[in-house]
Amino acid sequence: MMAIPVEQLLTLGPDGMLKHDETPNVEQLRNAKQTYFEDVNVGDDLPRYVHRLSAPELARWCITMENTHRLHYDLAHAHNHDNLPGALFHGTWRMSIISKWLKDWSLPDGWFWKASWQVREMVTANETIALWGKVIDKQEYGKYGVVHVEFGMVNEEGWEGAPGAASVALPYRGGEPVPYPFTPPDA
């Protein structure tokens, strides 16, 4: 909950932004400390994930999902045929990073339930991106609480690339883990 404000982050430049990356490593995820519903307040920031995209990583994502869409790896095609500023950061990769980030925040006993987002500004290889999120509401239900978050993914210029909203279920302090498989509160 101590993430640097995104406005301040953007003043640091790409290299400075990377120093504020809070992406957990394997052991931190293994030993993830639960954020309980009671720990969260409206206005809180979620952990900041900061990453510089590289062309090989764009290619790696194409390989991972068997994606032959050339605007992600064929720079000449992206420039000359599609009038794009470069090889594009995938919408599907944004989708996976956002889902991972919300899941990580809920570990070990919460649940990333739902989200929606738009793919907005084009982001290309060698840009640095920061995933930000802020708690905008929270609601108590019987066995768990639901925290509502607005989020986005800005590049080093501050351009918003994935504005969205999400709902994450968190356990109560001293309560049971959020039910798995997940049962929505209105089910």
Next chain:
Amino acid sequence: MPEEKERPLLTDEVKALIGQETGLEEMYGEVDRETVRRYVVGVPDQDPRHWDEELASPRFGATTTPAMMVHYISNRKPPWEEDEMPQIMADDPFSDGGGGMGRREKSLTPIRDVAPTRSHLHAGDEVELYQYPKIGDRIFYKSRWVDFQEKRGRDGRPFLVTVRETSYLNQNNDLLLKVRGIGIERP
């Protein structure tokens, strides 16, 4: 006669696709450790719950997967489908992906079969997550064209906004994930 790039896109043929559904189709193969490994590395989402059974089982009953993985793998091309990529590229050397590596059979009618579009952009998503698939699970999915809208870009040229909804289930008919994908198709 207007140029191809300026012809209206939201034709009666396109509108007729709204509401079209697939049957409940089965993914080729099963959920396997190699596919999970590929996504763990590709995102990357190195949560040890994705491979450490001892860590994951008490809560999830088995190892987990990156949250969106099932969305990306379910319509993978089965080995018996004809390879159309050489012909697509011969017909249109500027094709944006040569038809991709998704399954053609038993899919929704591709928008390009009825509209003169050649270029796809990912515009956003709405997702709801209920549970992860397990190793060895068979995956079933059902898709529906929800909506098409024609809009015009800053250059005055038309493009189509497409909305497709897909639900993913396991062999026990448990709902795993629901995704509503929004795309942009351009001439």
